[in-house]
Amino acid sequence: MVTAVEIPTGNTPALTPARRGFWRNLWRVLRRKPTRVAGAVIVALFVVMGVVGPFLYPANLPTDPGNAYAGPSGSHLLGTDFQGTDVLALLVTGSRYVLVAAVIAAACTVVVGTGIGLYAGYRRGGPDSVLMRITDFIITIPGLPLLLVLSTLWKYSNPLTMGLVLGVTGWGSVARAVRSQTLSLRERGFIEAARGLGLSTAHVVRKELLPNVAPYVAMNLLISVTVYIYLEVGLFFLGVLPFNENNWGVMISQAVQNGVTQTGQGLAYLLSPLVAILLLTLGIVLLVDAMDEVFNPRLRED
Amino acid sequence: MIHKKRSLDGATRESLDRATNGTGTDGTGTDGTGTDGTGTAGAIEARGIVKSFKARGDVLAGRTVRALRGVDFRIPPGGAASFIGESGCGKTTLGRILAGVESFDSGELVLGGVPLAGLAPRKRAPHFRRVQLIHQDPYSALNPTRTVESILRDPLALRAKQTGQSRAWIDGRAREVLDLVGLDPGYVLPRFPHQLSGGMRQRVVIARALTVDPAALVADEAVSMIDVSLRLGVLNLLRELRSTLGVSVLFITHDVATARYIGADGELYVIYRGEIVEHGPTETVLADPVHPYTQCLLSAIPVLHGVEQPGADRLAPTEPLDESQPEDGCLFAARCPFATDRCRTEHPELGHLGGTAHEHACFYPQRRSVVATPLADT
Amino acid sequence: MTAATQATTSTAAAAPPAVTIRDLTIVYRTPAGELPAVSGVDLDLPPGTITGLVGESGSGKSTLALSLLGAVQRPGRIAAGSIHVDGLGNLVELSAKSLQEARGGEIGYVFQAAQNSLNPLKTVGKQLLDLGRSHGVRDRTALVRSAKELLAGMGLDAARVLDSYQHELSGGMRQRVGIMFALVLNAHVLVLDEPTTALDMISQANVLKIVRAVHTERGLTTLLVTHDIGVVAEVAERIAVMYGGVVVEQGETADVLRAPKHPYARALINAIPRVSGDLSAARPLPGRPPTLGTIPTRGCVFRERCAVYAERQLPACVAEQPPLAPVADGSGRLVACHAVAVEDQQATGETA
Incomplete structure (x- = not known):
């Protein structure tokens, strides 16, 4: 219905210091809700795990066939796998590939998608039509089969390759969404004013449009990380991709192939990577909620 | 003839230099720019501006709407011209054409003494830059994610790059333009737009327009979204800028009283369906309108009963504008209380009333006193 | 009998109801507490x-x-006070x-920006x-007829309007x-919130004529909420001026416009440029209207922008918000100003 009054976001809105660094803004916004702090802690834990984790374990994890499918215990917190390898060690060393590939893919998506969306929306006309046809083409490419076909060329042994392939095929919807936001922003007076003042297209796109689509882009960045994790894990789970490195998808695939779902033996082995994925997704979802406030000075005030 | 052409070319070059290289006297500050503005700005003139749109998404979908049907006007440097008319009459389009954000189909535009007809689009930009648009909605006209300081800095930085000015000049100039519009730089610079009142x-927005030393401001309903108690302050500012900087003001509104406040000493243009139907010195047109459309428009202004008495000949409100009404004959004939058969078949041209500066496009001009006047005892 | 049949049979039969608002306080919960x-x-x-009901942004007029x-x-939420409407309680x-x-039903409301x-x-x-269904109207023919x-x-x-979509109608239409929707169920109290804001002069005049x-015709009690004194002057018998959540002056429109007593009412009326007469008579009002967070909690809400306070510095203005009280001249005018x-006291003291 009608909002009859403008609810002040703070007790002395006119007096709050206006400019702060991005990180300080982020911290202030996160502090406002405990759920956001929780989300940030979870995400930070996974980042640390991906960066530091693999250094904590030897390159080749020890096996102990006599102790396969063990349940959680003091020496093996999350139990062991079919070879008797520690599941926690597998989980930690396997996180890097998954996370790096997902982050690279998300970064690709956002950079390419935002760039194309902004440019097409701002220029309209010919460039817009051409870019949107390309975007539609990208959107219609069935991602999974393409990845399978490409697996004959690349072995995805490197998370960089994996991330690039995922990112390059996945930016379509972001580009479309950013374009439509840009089209509506374009009609706002400040864009017209910037052009009227003789400011360049690069300026308008970078300094006028980008900050206004930033919350949207940041949300997309975070959410596409989770989407790409699912996609990667799915690919490895299917086992269609050859692998020569340990990762979460491989863990699930191995657990299922070794009959954990039938026997129930070594359940911790199957559940650990699944719970890790769920936890990371939860952390990211909790963080997404803060993005609007981080980038919008009006919502950012105490 | 040849001499005249050469002097025009001279003006072209001079004006281009100004626009692309800056005035060179900017460093001396406000006064320098001000006198400079009056000195070389020249008039703004429009001749026979025509603009059509393809209507979309409503009753008239697919039809061509003629937004402007050959509009002529002239504003001297530091002068004021007000355009009044209903919504949809083309007044907003006219302002946007002047500021270069909208193209036009035919006609000629002279900005700061320079005819744009012969110039390539790229060469036109610096001239259009000297006409700045002040939007109706000051909130949407300012980027919500940026502080006032960064909003003002960008156009100034561009300017500094072109003229080789220093960083200190940018800072100083940002404070100067805020001083000019009556804002305290210390308070305003670090703030975001939402932390300021509508008037501020x-x-x-006006300060940002002043960063490019404009010759003219096009104010399109510039105060209609501002609180009543703050409007007069903004109107006074526009009046001051006219006298101190020699900036001419083109005021577009449906609120006749604010148009009068800004440009009582200027010209008033009454525009109807893309055509000027009456024009003259503001006070003359308001006191003695001769075109029935002007009379209807002025009759629609609310009367402050108790303080004012309605004009003796005040007309009843006509039906609102309907673009599907016939276009042969006088465009206003279908709504005009005084229309005759001649009005429905023959199109009246704009002509002077008995040799005065007062122009009208009506076959039967008749003075009617429609505007409310103050009661004698107040 | 349904509301719709009433509408057609006894349009102006009932006497218009009176609306009496007493000591009404409406608060909003904000991070800074309830304001x-x-x-x-x-x-x-x-x-x-x-x-x-006239006021600027943040005056509380739309909330009211x-x-x-x-x-x-x-x-x-409504924190205190009563709103009594005849026939409803x-x-x-x-x-x-x-x-x-x-x-x-009884109260018709035309929303701000009803155009959209x-x-x-x-x-x-x-x-x-x-609308009829949500109000349990059974006689749909009668409803359409009264519409x-x-x-x-x-x-x-x-017939054409009923068959149209929003985009096929002009702003004034x-x-x-919107007015039809407010009245079709036979409302006797009509509230119009900024009915002419986005309209040009001619459409505004038309809408006001219709109001x-x-x-x-229908014997209504009408409240017209607007920021535009001209609109009130054109159609309203009575005017109430709001500022910072408080009614500061209330009386016959012509009286108030001729001789506003409250410094804010006076300043507001003086701040409007007119189409005739002396232009220099218009004076801007210093300062800015308060928002929910900046309304003074102690003393007169208008103090900071008040010319009278600036000159006379009455201690009462700082101490408390003056009550809305009748003026001594017997005109029935109510003013909230120390x-x-x-x-008034001095004047009555002298005559006594």
Whole structure:
């Protein structure tokens, strides 16, 4: 219905210091809700795990066939796998590939998608039509089969390759969404004013449009990380991709192939990577909620 | 003839130099720019501007709407011209054409003494830059994610790059333009638009326009979204800028009283369906309108009963504008209380009333006193 | 008998109801605690009159208008006071169900920007039937008939309008459709929130003419909320001026416009440029209107911008908000100003 009054976001809105660094803004916004702090802690834990984790374990994890499918215990917190390898060690060393590939893919998506969306929306006309046809083409490419076909060329042994392939095929919807936001922003007076003042297209796109689509882009960045994790894990789970490195998808695939779902033996082995994925997704979802406030000075005030 | 052409070319070059290289006297500050503005700005003139749109998404979908049907006007440097008319009459389009954000189909535009007809689009830009648009909604006209300081800095930085000015000049100039619009730089610079009142936001918009030393401001309903108690402050500011900087003001509104406040000493143009139907010195047209459309428009202004008495000949409100009404004959004939058969078949041209500066496009011009006047005892 | 049949049979039979608002306080929950948007407002809408409620942004006028509809939305709530409407009782104490019936039933409301408040996906006629259904109207023919009568009375082609979508109507037409929706269930209290804001002068004059006509024809008690004193001057018998959540002056429109007593009312009227007369008579008002967070919590809400306070510095102005009290001249004018009260006392002291 009608909002009859403008609810002040703070007790002395006119007096709050206006400019702060991005990180300080982020911290202030996160502090406002405990759920956001929780989300940030979870995400930070996974980042640390991906960066530091693999250094904590030897390159080749020890096996102990006599102790396969063990349940959680003091020496093996999350139990062991079919070879008797520690599941926690597998989980930690396997996180890097998954996370790096997902982050690279998300970064690709956002950079390419935002760039194309902004440019097409701002220029309209010919460039817009051409870019949107390309975007539609990208959107219609069935991602999974393409990845399978490409697996004959690349072995995805490197998370960089994996991330690039995922990112390059996945930016379509972001580009479309950013374009439509840009089209509506374009009609706002400040864009017209910037052009009227003789400011360049690069300026308008970078300094006028980008900050206004930033919350949207940041949300997309975070959410596409989770989407790409699912996609990667799915690919490895299917086992269609050859692998020569340990990762979460491989863990699930191995657990299922070794009959954990039938026997129930070594359940911790199957559940650990699944719970890790769920936890990371939860952390990211909790963080997404803060993005609007981080980038919008009006919502950012105490 | 040849001499005249050469002097025009001279003006072209001079004006281009100004626009692309800056005035060179900017460093001396406000006064320098001000006198400079009056000195070389020249008039703004429009001749026979025509603009059509393809209507979409409503009753008239697919039809061509003729937004402007050959509009002529002239504003001297530091002068004021007000355009009044209903919504949809083309007044907003006219302002946007002047500021270069909208193209036009035919006609000629002279900005700061320079005819744009012969110039390539790229060469036109610096001239259009000297006409700055002040939007109706000061909130949407300012980027919500940026502070006033960064909003003002960008156009100034561009300017500094072109003229080789220093960083200190940018800072100083940002404070100067805020001073000019009556804002305290210390308070305003670090703030975001939403932390300012409507009146302050509109002043920031005007300050931003002043960063390019404009010859003219096009104010399109510039105060209609501002609180009543703050409007007069913004209107006074526009009046001051006319006298101190020699900036001419083109005021577009449906609120006749604010148009009068800005340009009582200027010209008033009454525009109807893309055509000027009456024009003259503001006070003359308001006191003695001769075109029935002007009379209807002025009759629609609310009367402050108790303080004012309605004009003796005040007309009843006509039906609102309907673009599907016939276009042969006088465009206003279908709504005009005084229309005759001649009005429905023959199109009246704009002509002078008995040799005065007062122009009208009506076959039967008759003075009617429609505007409310103050009661004698107040 | 349904509301719709009443509408056709006994349009002006019932006497218009009186609306009496007493000590109404409406607060909004904010991060800084509960802040009053409307504080201790007394307002009378005498039966059969049009009252203009004038104020700037943040004055609380729209919140006050919404409270008449029993539709103050969270985070806002009515903290104290009563809204008495003849035939309905105290709205503050009504159950949710009776309030729902009163809305659009006895009390018609034309929303701010009514031009855009229609559902773009449904025709006007379809929305009319929806309204009837939600109010339990059984006689749909009678409902459509009374809608057509109203539309025709406002100079519209009723059949065509009912068959139109929002985008097929002009701004002025939509505003009339909004008025039709407010009145079709036979409302006797009409609240118009900024009815002419987005309209040009000619459409505004048309809408005001219609408001006047339906008001008289149907025997209504009307509240017109606006920031534009001209609109009030044109159609309203009475005017109430709001500032910072408080009614500062209330009286006959012509009286108040001729000789405003409250410094804010005076400054506001003086700040409007006119189409004739002396231009230099218009004076800007210093400062800015307060927002919910910046309304002074102690003393007079207008103190900071007040010319009289600047000159006379009455201690009372700092100490407390003056009550809305009758002026001594016997005109029935109510003013909330310490300085006016002091003058009145001196004047009566001298004559006594």
